[in-house]
Amino acid sequence: MKISQTEEQTLLSQSISRYLADRYDDAARRRAEAQACGYDRDTWTEIAELGWLGASVGESAGGFGGPREMAIVLEGAGRAMMAEPLVTACLALSILEAADPSHGSLPGLLSGNSMACGLAAQAGSGLSVTGRNGSRVLSGRFPTVHAGAAADLLVLALPDIAVALDPAARGIDMRAFRGMDGRRYADIVFRDVPLDDGSVLCEGETARPVADRASQVFSVATAAEASGIAARLFEETLAYVAQREQFGQPIGRFQALQHRLADMYVAVEEARSLALAAARSAEDDEAPGRAVSQAVVGTVDRALHVAKEAIQLHGGVGMTEDLPLGAGLRRIKVLQLMPGGAEDHRKRLTT
CATH class of the missing domain: 1.20.140.10 (Butyryl-CoA Dehydrogenase, subunit A, domain 3)
Structure with missing residues (x-):
């Protein structure tokens, strides 16, 4: 199967290849993995400025791309085996775009000033939202989130609700660990985390x-x-x-x-x-x-x-x-x- 690229997609691919050839070798990957957060924050800012994060969302959310542009970015990152959490960050941006393209966190995330981790929970995942004392709470566990302990925002998409949470919120516990690939992950446990109107992106049929x-x-x-x-x-x-x-x-x-x-x-x-x-x-x-x-x-x-x-x-x-x-x-x-x-x-x- 041969799927052609547009001129803009070709330029994006070439830009990624040039950056990685000049700035990101195996030694850079190992240095990034050794960081306390599991990736290099300067590199994160640089690739954000180059538009790598904006490639995952459309203009309505402040980006310029979509799934095919995101695939070009991730293919390039795969070639370099980058330690930076591009997969989870692109997932978070895509959830925000689908649920609330004007969300206030998007400019900071796209600029690289902050980093969000996206969690896609399917039915039967163990995560659930229930009513308690007149309010709603999120409970359950989501394992193996890349750079989860370093996230500034957690963006979850469940079949019946999508939410954006501060990782420091009451009831959120993380167990950080290093995976077999040398990257830093976190098992995230939600213990009756309260959900208010500010944290709910969408719910019901729209979720x-x-x-x-x-x-x-x-x-x-x-x-x-x-x-x-x-x-x-x-x-x-x-x-x-x-x-x-x-x-x-x-x-x-x-x-x-x-x-x-x-x-x-x-x-x-x-x-x-x-x-x-x-x-x-x-x-x-x-x-x-x-x-x-x-x-x-x-x-x-x-x-x-x-x-x-x-x-x-x-x-x-x-x-x-x-x-x-x-x-x-x-x-x-x-x-x-x-x-x-x-x-x-x-x-x-x-x-």
């Missing part, structure tokens, strides 16, 4: 489309990032087999390895096409369904295949931290296993 949109955006972001990681690991492998010699010639000349490289190339192109197809579906405002789930599962499965093959073709050096292969594999596993990730989509396809 269902917002929740659907949130699920769709998170799926597109997951697929786009996975496709970017796969492309990076394939490029690393091509460069390695061209310079690693055995029996007096580069190992890339061996036919058996060329066959495996060809399979990797096909997987990378399929992953990218599936991610872009998911973005196009979201752009057309199609309801999230089997097609989106198939795109996420297919993209992550192919990225995982590429990562494993990349390590195999590098040999023992592929397991060292000197190369980005291990980091890429671990990140793909997180995209596979996290709430709303590829395995959750696989379960939907089999039920």
